[in-house]
Amino acid sequence: MTNGSADAVHVDERLLGRYIEELGRIGESPDGGMSRFLYDRAWQQARDTLVGWIREAGLEPRVDAVGNVFGRLPGASDRVVLTGSHVDTVPSGGKYDGALGVVGGLAALAALAGSGTPARTLEVVALCEEESSRFPANFFGTRAMLGLIGPDEPQRLRDPDGVLLADAMREAGLDPAAIGTAERHDLDAFLELHIEQGRVLADEGVDIGLVEVIPSIAWETITVRGRQDHAGATPMDLRQDALQAAAQMAREITGLVEQEGRPAVATTGRWTVEPGLPSIVPGLARFSLDLRHPDLAVRDRLLAGVHRICTDVAQRHGVQVDVTREKDEEPAAMDRQLLDVCRQAAEACGASWKEMPSGAGHDSQLMATRVPTAMVFVPSVAGRSHTPAEYTELADCVRGASVLATALHRLAF
Ligand SMILES: [Zn+2]
Incomplete structure (x- = not known):
């Protein structure tokens, strides 16, 4: 009609x-x-x-x-x-x-x-x-x-x-x-x-x-390797807790993207913790990052900031960090x-x-x-x-x- x-x-x-x-x-x-x-x-x-x-x-x-x-x-x-x-x-x-x-x-x-x-x-x-x-x-x-x-x-x-x-x-x-x-x-x-x-x-x-x-989507996997230790016998000041370092990275990455404002978005939706037991200081933590922005230059600037955060936090916590790109869409x-x-x-x-x-x-x-x-x-x-x-x-x-x-x-x- x-x-x-x-x-x-x-x-x-x-x-x-x-x-x-x-x-x-x-x-x-x-x-x-x-x-x-x-x-x-x-x-x-x-x-x-x-x-x-x-x-x-x-x-x-x-x-x-x-x-x-x-x-x-x-x-x-x-x-x-x-x-x-x-x-x-x-x-x-x-x-x-x-x-x-x-x-x-x-x-x-x-x-x-x-x-x-x-x-x-x-x-x-x-x-x-x-x-x-x-x-x-x-x-x-x-x-x-x-x-x-x-x-x-x-x-x-x-x-x-x-x-x-x-x-x-x-x-x-x-x-x-x-x-x-x-x-x-x-x-x-x-x-x-x-x-x-x-x-x-x-x-x-x-x-x-x-x-x-x-928008362009970047997916990265961030792997943090610390030292697996006894949860009772290892004092806090002697730990290299992979999960605590990874959590700090995720928090700072989120803060960076919040500061950038709309329409930038970052999500850390998938986590693996090893060995994943209550009585063991985690030796490994791995998390996903999904970062999106319609402007490729802004997205890549944010990713550079993410990588700086990972390096800094790893240094402060005495752990190793490794970042791999899983997806990179224009x-x-x-x-x-x-x-x-x-x-x-x-x-x-x-x-x-x-x-x-x-x-x-x-x-x-x-x-x-x-x-x-x-x-x-x-x-x-x-x-x-x-x-x-x-x-x-x-x-x-x-x-x-x-x-x-x-x-x-x-x-x-
Ligand atoms: Zn749909």
Whole structure:
């Protein structure tokens, strides 16, 4: 349905509400948390449900070699404007992360299906394994489309139960030998609708976030080696306690990033202490650091500060420290022209908007390396995400999907 005067396309609120509710029951546990992992039963049920909805909406369904689900509205040209997000969840996750971009995109194409034949083809996609909740293969669906899956991955990667990725694919009716056929060279643009997963939009009362950049992430492992000693017989002044030194490092690193202020974030979420007994002074402590900032120069300056802190604290505590880089992602800039189209779409829909960096990582950061890409955020109530408490008001979902539909209309018709 097109509102000619305002040039806005409005999605059907009842349809989108039904999609959110029904998809939110597939993989739901009694506590309301979602667990929908790549190729498992819930994932397969979601795939089959989406294929049915795609057909109902008058679109052409297709499942590619890795299980990405597409709904196609053919245009005069075979070049494709693509929208969508991921359908897998984190363990005990929410009903909106990823899912909203899939069903919002579907509701948008359903609204556009009645507007005649577009100049460019429109597709919606449900991408698989963004979160790497089951296999250490994040962005699996997006990587398949971009031809970035390593030839040995299906025979090498295993889930926590030891199931091989190739066997899980066969279980879901997919042929690992066909992965290469998922590669696409016909994409002109990718738009991803997503919940913010933070509280900026909710706190400021803004309807729509236009993502300018997805931040660079650095992961490091910091290993501190002290001396393992008896907890009763070793005086405090003679100890080289690895955990106390590591805890001091974590505290000072956190202080440094707090001082930098928003949007810099640092998290030390995983800890190992050896030997890990009440009566032994720890000889080894190891912790992870996840540090993010949208500006690579700022991130690297903070990392230099982190390394200085580690050296200083190690010296003061008489311990050894060793830092290894596990992950080093470049920031991904969103496409300026697409952002302008999304901004105009927001204005046509009467929505307030602001440009902002993303807090989390998304399929869009990888897609942006090959295809002009933009992201549209809607508010997350209280900024909650990756928890059953994750929630976005239906009115915000509808507004976001309508902004998406309006942008797709401008891009494809
Ligand atoms: Zn997500």
